[in-house]
Amino acid sequence: MNRIASARAILAANDRGGYTVPTDRLYPFQWNWDSAFVAMGWATFDAARAWREIERLLEGQWEDGLVPQIVFHAPSDDYFPGPEVWGVEHTPPTSGIPQPPVLATAVRFVLERQGPAGIKRARATYPKLVRNHLWWERARDPERSGLVATLHPWETGMDNSPAWDAALDRVPTETTTEIRRRDIGHVDAAFRPRGIEYQRFIHLVDLFRETGWNARRMLEISPFKIADVGTNAILLRAERDLLALAEQFGDGGECAAIAERIARKETVLAGLWDEALGHYLSRDLIGGHLIPIRTSAGFLPIFAGLHGRAPALAGRLEGWRDRGIALVPSTDPDAPSFEPQRYWRGPVWAVVNWMIARGLQEAGEGAVARSVAADTRRLIGDAGFSEYFNPLDRAGIGGEAFSWTAAIDLLLGEGEGR
Numbered sequence: 372m373n374r375i376a377s378a379r380a381i382l383a384a385n386d387r388g389g390y391t392v393p394t395d396r397l398y399p400f401q402w403n404w405d406s407a408f409v410a411m412g413w414a415t416f417d418a419a420r421a422w423r424e425i426e427r428l429l430e431g432q433w434e435d436g437l438v439p440q441i442v443f444h445a446p447s448d449d450y451f452p453g454p455e456v457w458g459v460e461h462t463p464p465t466s467g468i469p470q471p472p473v474l475a476t477a478v479r480f481v482l483e484r485q486g487p488a489g490i491k492r493a494r495a496t497y498p499k500l501v502r503n504h505l506w507w508e509r510a511r512d513p514e515r516s517g518l519v520a521t522l523h524p525w526e527t528g529m530d531n532s533p534a535w536d537a538a539l540d541r542v543p544t545e546t547t548t549e550i551r552r553r554d555i556g557h558v559d560a561a562f563r564p565r566g567i568e569y570q571r572f573i574h575l576v577d578l579f580r581e582t583g584w585n586a587r588r589m590l591e592i593s594p595f596k597i598a599d600v601g602t603n604a605i606l607l608r609a610e611r612d613l614l615a616l617a618e619q620f621g622d623g624g625e626c627a628a629i630a631e632r633i634a635r636k637e638t639v640l641a642g643l644w645d646e647a648l649g650h651y652l653s654r655d656l657i658g659g660h661l662i663p664i665r666t667s668a669g670f671l672p673i674f675a676g677l678h679g680r681a682p683a684l685a686g687r688l689e690g691w692r693d694r695g696i697a698l699v700p701s702t703d704p705d706a707p708s709f710e711p712q713r714y715w716r717g718p719v720w721a722v723v724n725w726m727i728a729r730g731l732q733e734a735g736e737g738a739v740a741r742s743v744a745a746d747t748r749r750l751i752g753d754a755g756f757s758e759y760f761n762p763l764d765r766a767g768i769g770g771e772a773f774s775w776t777a778a779i780d781l782l783l784g785e786g787e788g789r
C-alpha cells in the first residue's frame with residue numbers, strides 16, 4: 372500500500388460509524404481536538420465523511436455550548452475514567468471539560484476545501500460554533516480579560532506538560548473515585564503520565580463533578596487555574612475562522628462581536644511573551660506569574676496570527692534542527708524537565724507541528740515551516756503512524772495506527788500547512 376492509502380486505511384479502520392477513535396483500545400471514544408484534525412484529514416478524500424465527524428462530535432455539545440473533551444458514543448472497558456466517573460447528564464454521555472477548540476478552524480477548512488457543495492452542512496454547524504465560542508467567554512473568561520482559563524491539564528490536550536507541574540502540586544492527591552488506569556495495560560508505563568499525576572487529574576474530576584458541573588463554581592474553586600498559551604492561541608485562531616464563517620452565515624451583530632473578541636485577544640495573548648526566555652508562556656492564574664518553561668505550545672501564537680515574534684521563534688527551531696533534534700519537541704530539550712519519551716514532556720506530536728508549520732508559513736518563515744513539515748513527514752515515514760515520536764532517536768512511541776497522525780500525514784503530503 373502506498374503512503375496515502377495507508378493513512379486513509381487508518382482512518383477507515385478507526386471509524387466507528389461516523390466518528391473516528393484516536394486509536395483502537397487505548398482511546399475507544401471520540402475525542403474533541405483529535406476529531407477536528409481528523410475531519411480535515413477526511414476532507415482530503417471524503418468531504419461527506421469529514422462533515423459527519425464534526426456532526427457526531429457536536430452530538431456531545433451541552434445546552435450551555437460546551438463541546439466536551441470526550442463523547443462516549445458506545446461503552447468500552449478499555450478506558451479510565453469512563454462516563455460513570457464523570458457523572459454528566461447528557462445523551463450521548465460525555466466528559467465534563469473542554470479541549471483546545473480547533474473545531475471552527477476545521478469547519479472552515481472542510482468548507483473551503485469542498486466548495487459550494489459544503490455550504491448546507493457548514494451553515495447548519497455554524498450556530499453551534501457560535502454557541503461554543505460564547506461558552507468559552509462566559510464559562511472561562513467571565514470578566515472578559517481576553518484570556519480563557521484552563522481548569523484541568525486534560526483540557527489543554529497536553530496532559531502532563533512540565534508547564535503544569537507547579538500548579539498541579541497544589542492539587543491534593545486524594546480521590547473519592549477508585550483509580551483503575553487502563554492506559555498502562557495498553558502501552559509502556561514509562562511513556563505515560565505518572566501515577567501521582569493521575570491521582571491529581573482524578574481529584575479535579577471528583578471536585579468538578581461534586582459541583583454538578585457548574586461552570587461558575589468550577590472556576591471559583593479549582594486549585595488548578597492556568598491561562599494556557601496553547602488553548603488561547605488556538606481559540607484566537609478559531610475566532611478568526613469563525614469570523615470568516617460569520618461573514619457568510621451570520622449577521623452583522625455576530626461579526627462585530629467576534630471581531631471585538633479578536634481585537635482583545637490579540638493584545639492580551641501578545642502579553643504572554645517573556646523577554647527573558649524569548650518565548651510565549653502560560654500564566655498561572657492563581658499565582659499570577661508566567662510559568663517559566665518553554666513548550667511547543669509557546670509557538671502557537673504564530674498560528675493565532677501574531678507574527679511579530681516569528682523570526683525569534685523560528686531561530687530557536689533552527690537551532691534545535693541544526694543539533695539534530697527532530698522538530699518540534701513538546702518541551703525544550705535543554706530544560707531539566709525534558710524527557711524524550713514521556714508523552715508531553717518531550718516527544719513530538721504531528722498535530723502541533725501542523726499548526727506551527729502553518730503559522731510559520733503565514734508569518735513569512737517559509738524555510739522553517741518546511742523544516743517542521745518535512746521532519747513530521749520523515750518521522751511518520753520512518754517510524755509509522757505513531758501517537759508521538761522521540762525527538763532524539765526519532766522512534767515512534769505510544770499508540771500505533773493513530774488517527775490524527777494519519778490525518779496530518781494526509782494534509783502535509785498535499786502541501787497543506789506549508
Ligand code: GLC
Pocket residue numbers: 393398402403404405527528529530
Ligand atoms: C491524550 C492526549 C490528548 C488527546 C488524547 C486522545 O489524552 O494528551 O491530547 O486528545 O490522548 O488522542
